[in-house]
Amino acid sequence: MLKDAATAVRERAYAPYSNFKVGAALRDAAGAVHVGCNVENVAYPEGTCAEAGAIAAMVAAGQTRFTEAFVIADSPQPVPPCGGCRQKLAEFAAPGAKVTLATTSGLIFETTVADLLPGSFGRAHMEASGG
Template sequence: MSRPESLSDLARAVRENAYAPYSHFKVGAALRTPSGKTYTGCNVENVAYPEGTCAEAGAIAAMVADGETEIAEAYVIADSPHPVPPCGGCRQKLAEFAKSGAQVTLATIDGAELITKVGDLLPGAFGRDHMETETGGDA
């Protein structure tokens, strides 16, 4: 039986496919779900900067498109002197699909890693419970 690829290997490989002609800052992300499936994404820039997408968002979109809705673990890698945390929007996206205790590894291409949890990346996250009314129904 072959060993599944590590999230590190997957994120490192997909990072090479990033489309970053403006910033030249390539990012790769890999996610694993509780079922063991893995999904990857890379950043895709656009000349109209706000229209680009982050690596984490791409991996999450692939996961949801495949019918999965929970992240058990995430790995994000970039060419930076220090491990790069996800942007604020991606922190919120991770919090949407992962429990606060889900592991997130932030890495550099030189091998430095910082292991954290989704809840530590986004303390006080806006969540589903904020959308409920006092009677327990949806707003």
């Protein structure tokens, strides 16, 4: 189900500059699926990654935790999320959240959010030290 959702939304990506379309799907803690695709902008750093779009859709639907993610792109090898998206995924991932990275030709790499971003910066780092 996540694979189908990510594959379908990838086709709607707006990538006129790179022609590198990415689709992402998240399953939230309640079981609902949320999707996102990359959206480029001629002012390059202003684009949005597929993972960020899926997270935004999940939050807009009232959920803040996902248990599984699926990301697909047309590339020779499965494409890992960029550094910023790794941090975004870590913010909303349930403990042990699975991430499947895939290519349109069928290659699959399965990992976890924790393995994608070891030693991640989290909420606990923001807590006052009590001084």
